[in-house]
Amino acid sequence: xxxxxxxxxxxxLAQVARxxxxxxxxxxxxxxxxxxxxxxxxxxxxxxxxRLNYVPNRLAGALAGGQSRQVxxxxxxxxxxxxxxxxxxLETRLEQAxxxxxxxxxxxxxxxxxxxxxxxxTWRPAGLVLAPANSTELTRQRLATADxxxxxxxxxxxxxxxxxxxxxxxxAGRAMAxxxxxxxxxxxxxxxxxxxxxxxxxxxxxxxxxxxAEAGVALEAAxxxxxPSSVTLGSQxxxxxxxxxPPGGLAVYCSNDDVAVGAFFHALSQGLSVPxxxxxAGFNGLAIGQALPQxxxxxxxxxxRIGEHAAAGLLARMRGETVQPVDDVGFRLITGATx
Amino acid sequence: xxxxxxxxxxxxLAQVARxxxxxxxxxxxxxxxxxxxxxxxxxxxxxxxxRLNYVPNRLAGALAGGQSRQVxxxxxxxxxxxxxxxxxxLETRLEQAxxxxxxxxxxxxxxxxxxxxxxxxTWRPAGLVLAPANSTELTRQRLATADxxxxxxxxxxxxxxxxxxxxxxxxAGRAMAxxxxxxxxxxxxxxxxxxxxxxxxxxxxxxxxxxxAEAGVALEAAxxxxxPSSVTLGSQxxxxxxxxxPPGGLAVYCSNDDVAVGAFFHALSQGLSVPxxxxxAGFNGLAIGQALPQxxxxxxxxxxRIGEHAAAGLLARMRGETVQPVDDVGFRLITGATx
DNA sequence: GTGAAAGCGCTAACAT
DNA sequence: ATGTTAGCGCTTTCAC
Numbered sequence: 001x002x003x004x005x006x007x008x009x010x011x012x013l014a015q016v017a018r019x020x021x022x023x024x025x026x027x028x029x030x031x032x033x034x035x036x037x038x039x040x041x042x043x044x045x046x047x048x049x050x051r052l053n054y055v056p057n058r059l060a061g062a063l064a065g066g067q068s069r070q071v072x073x074x075x076x077x078x079x080x081x082x083x084x085x086x087x088x089x090l091e092t093r094l095e096q097a098x099x100x101x102x103x104x105x106x107x108x109x110x111x112x113x114x115x116x117x118x119x120x121x122t123w124r125p126a127g128l129v130l131a132p133a134n135s136t137e138l139t140r141q142r143l144a145t146a147d148x149x150x151x152x153x154x155x156x157x158x159x160x161x162x163x164x165x166x167x168x169x170x171x172a173g174r175a176m177a178x179x180x181x182x183x184x185x186x187x188x189x190x191x192x193x194x195x196x197x198x199x200x201x202x203x204x205x206x207x208x209x210x211x212x213a214e215a216g217v218a219l220e221a222a223x224x225x226x227x228p229s230s231v232t233l234g235s236q237x238x239x240x241x242x243x244x245x246p247p248g249g250l251a252v253y254c255s256n257d258d259v260a261v262g263a264f265f266h267a268l269s270q271g272l273s274v275p276x277x278x279x280x281a282g283f284n285g286l287a288i289g290q291a292l293p294q295x296x297x298x299x300x301x302x303x304x305r306i307g308e309h310a311a312a313g314l315l316a317r318m319r320g321e322t323v324q325p326v327d328d329v330g331f332r333l334i335t336g337a338t339x
Numbered sequence: 340x341x342x343x344x345x346x347x348x349x350x351x352l353a354q355v356a357r358x359x360x361x362x363x364x365x366x367x368x369x370x371x372x373x374x375x376x377x378x379x380x381x382x383x384x385x386x387x388x389x390r391l392n393y394v395p396n397r398l399a400g401a402l403a404g405g406q407s408r409q410v411x412x413x414x415x416x417x418x419x420x421x422x423x424x425x426x427x428x429l430e431t432r433l434e435q436a437x438x439x440x441x442x443x444x445x446x447x448x449x450x451x452x453x454x455x456x457x458x459x460x461t462w463r464p465a466g467l468v469l470a471p472a473n474s475t476e477l478t479r480q481r482l483a484t485a486d487x488x489x490x491x492x493x494x495x496x497x498x499x500x501x502x503x504x505x506x507x508x509x510x511a512g513r514a515m516a517x518x519x520x521x522x523x524x525x526x527x528x529x530x531x532x533x534x535x536x537x538x539x540x541x542x543x544x545x546x547x548x549x550x551x552a553e554a555g556v557a558l559e560a561a562x563x564x565x566x567p568s569s570v571t572l573g574s575q576x577x578x579x580x581x582x583x584x585p586p587g588g589l590a591v592y593c594s595n596d597d598v599a600v601g602a603f604f605h606a607l608s609q610g611l612s613v614p615x616x617x618x619x620a621g622f623n624g625l626a627i628g629q630a631l632p633q634x635x636x637x638x639x640x641x642x643x644r645i646g647e648h649a650a651a652g653l654l655a656r657m658r659g660e661t662v663q664p665v666d667d668v669g670f671r672l673i674t675g676a677t678x
Numbered sequence: 679g680t681g682a683a684a685g686c687g688c689t690a691a692c693a694t
Numbered sequence: 695a696t697g698t699t700a701g702c703g704c705t706t707t708c709a710c
Contacts, residue, residue, distance in 0.1 A: 012686095012687060012688085013687065013688065013689095014687080014688090022696075022697090023696065023697050023698080024688080024689090024697090025690090025696080025697065025698085026695080026696055028688070029689095029696090032689095036695060036696085037695070037696085038695060038696085041695080041696085055457070055460055055461055056461050056687090056688085057461065057463060057686090057687055057688070058461040058463075059398050059401050059402045059407065059462065059463055059688090060402050060686070060688040060689085060702090061687080061688055061689070062688090062702095063396075063398045063399050063402055063686090063687080063688070063689090063702050063703065063704085064687075064689040064690075064701080065688075065689055065690080065702085066689090066690085066702070068398065070441070070462070078423045078426055078427040078430070079424075079427065081420055081423065083423075084417045084418070084420065084422075084423040085417075085418075087442075088417040088418065091417070091442060091443070091444050092444075095443065095444075095455075100441050100442075100443070100458065100459065100462070101441065101442045101443075102409070102439050102440065102441055102442075103426075103430060103439075103440045103441075103442050104430070104434065104439070104440075105427065105430050105431075105434075116434075118394070119439065120439065121394055122394055122395050122396065122397040123398065123439070124396060124397075124398055230626060230630075231627055231630035232626065232629075232630050261630075262630060265631060265632050268607075268632050269632040287569060287570060287571065288570055288600075288627060290571075291569075291570035291574060291600075291604060292604060293604050293607050351702095351703060351704085352703065352704065353703080353704095361680080362680065362681050363681090363703090363704080363705095364680075364681065364682085364704095364706090365679085365680055365681070367704070367705065368679095368680090371705095375679060375680085376679070376680085377679060377680085380679080395703090395704085396703055396704070397704090398703080398704090399686090399703035399704040399705085400704055400705070401686095401704090402686050402687065402688085402702090402703080402704070402705090403685080403686050403703075403704040403705040403706075404686085404704075404705050404706080405686070405705085405706090679710105680709100680710085681708105681709080681710080682708090682709080682710100683706105683707090683708090683709095684706085684707080684708105685704100685705090685706085685707100686703105686704085686706095688701105688702085689700105689701090689702085690699105690700090690701085691698100691699085691700085691701100692699085693696100693697080693698070694696080694697075694698095
């Protein structure tokens with residue numbers, strides 16, 4: 001601590017104990033639930049703590065106790081509302097249970113992800129949540145030997161280090177292929193963002209092509225636009241796509257709802273009818289897609305639930321319980337009106 | 340990982356020191372920058388640390404050193420992409436500087452905010468960022484005496500506890516009033532979400548009415564919808580509003596872009612021309628508004644920059660520098676095409 | 679440039 | 695039900 005002269009240092013447990021006329025450890029017990037403490041002792045200690053404005057020092061507590069009540073969370077991005085939703089689910093549940101989040105953002109960069117995890121582990125978190133961004137082998141290895149519960153989220157297609165909470169993006173892609181085929185579409189195209197960094201988008205596309213292949217159908221066109229997904233990218237991408245691939249019974253599967261909404265706007269501004277001239281499907285089930293004049297055909301991804309389940313899984317593991325390694329939160333097709 | 344039986348305890352600094360044949364303190368110095376350490380000693384220690392897979396324990400480091408390198412962040416919501424943007428700015432800058440975020444979400448509940456801050460302070464963060472949700476007096480008082488740098492963000496209209504980074508929402512509201520008046524609109528209405536919990540939205544509305552009053556104009560109608568802002572709320576609200584307040588030269592100032600986008604969708608589905616029948620303005624400058632077939636008339640709020648400036652301000656204060664108490668990041672009118 | 683001693687504020691083990 | 699002792703793993707003095 002700096003020696004701030006006039007500034008009386010924060011009260012410590014020792015001072016609370018003295019004020020209450022008990023030993024440090026008794027004060028400690030009293031302030032944590034009060035098991036094995038006499039009723040009036042408990043009250044005296046709490047009263048003293050309140051009077052002194054005592055704020056426990058959990059750095060010291062965690063160091064002495066060997067457990068930290070912080071949970072590290074590493075996400076690839078915050079620009080995408082998808083991860084904000086997951087984060088919300090995580091925060092809600094963990095806060096309820098008296099844990100706090102330390103947050104890192106990898107920007108879909110595996111190297112950065114690796115560094116970030118190493119950094120966050122220095123705080124000796126009680127658990128770690130990771131939405132992987134093509135994690136390096138080193139990262140996986142480190143986490144496997146780090147001796148803390150790890151929840152990998154979003155995706156359950158890949159083998160998990162420890163716990164896995166999410167949905168099968170591959171399955172979601174296939175489901176949409178089947179649905180569009182069922183609706184009678186035979187001219188199918190794919191429009192995506194810079195997919196090389198986003199493993200989930202890759203999985204959906206593969207699932208989609210698999211689903212088509214099962215019916216002997218192939219993509220008529222596929223366009224990958226550079227950069228992260230966005231509505232603008234969707235509009236511009238659609239314009240380019242339709243250049244080599246005229247509308248009229250064409251169905252475009254977009255890498256996610258943002259892109260699909262952009263595609264919808266493009267159709268709107270060009271006077272193309274949806275789904276007549278151009279059918280559209282996305283992924284995520286974002287509110288914006290459902291609020292369009294025509295609700296978007298898409299797949300709901302239950303992001304907040306993923307966060308909640310991941311939190312619950314970690315908490316259970318912290319309590320020493322055995323937890324099923326894979327938690328599939330599923331997905332739901334929203335039929336919408338754009339395909 | 341599950342119970343690794345042969346689980347040798349994590350290496351400590353002492354072990355690294357021993358392996359390198361130096362004292363603990365020398366190892367400590369070597370691993371932090373290496374000031375006052377001989378060149379080859381430094382290399383030996385780093386090499387030993389690498390070999391042992393040493394992960395420093397910052398709980399211990401912070402406890403001993405009296406400073407934590409964690410920064411607490413309390414936001415009212417994550418559902419709104421606005422705060423995700425701010426968070427991103429914060430994370431980027433703080434991570435760069437070797438700090439980490441502990442996150443709490445208040446849900447616009449002052450009581451919860453109060454509890455959350457108390458909780459987060461137990462980790463002895465080096466600083467705190469707060470996007471206030473009608474903070475209680477107790478909260479303000481505690482922060483004022485907590486002896487750590489505090490950055491209140493979003494809003495600079497109210498007196499700051501310590502640092503204040505954001506823009507004048509009141510000013511933004513006024514600016515929009517002046518702009519709409521300048522465009523010739525005389526029939527003005529307001530459409531908002533449940534504003535009682537969102538102090539910034541309140542300030543914008545007041546500024547808007549002030550701006551109108553300066554020209555002797557009054558609101559023709561104001562409608563507050565229950566619940567948090569959303570596109571759907573915007574659509575439904577517009578439908579209701581137009582019931583008692585027919586279109587035709589009417590301009591609606593929406594509490595934010597989400598609501599305005601909803602209003603736009605409503606107009607679209609009703610065949611109302613924008614801005615002819617119905618002019619629309621929002622606040623935030625979200626990407627979705629600018630990606631509409633007609634870009635939204637709105638005010639850009641520079642959220643990421645707010646996060647970055649808040650981080651920079653805190654970092655400066657941590658270095659002991661004096662910092663100007665109010666940092667106005669300003670705003671920018673986006674004229675758009677909906678008004 | 680390096681080290682010895684002392685302690686940060688708390689809790690886990692053992693007492694009693 | 696309460697207290698004593700001994701650390702947790704690191705960094706801050708202050709020596710040399």
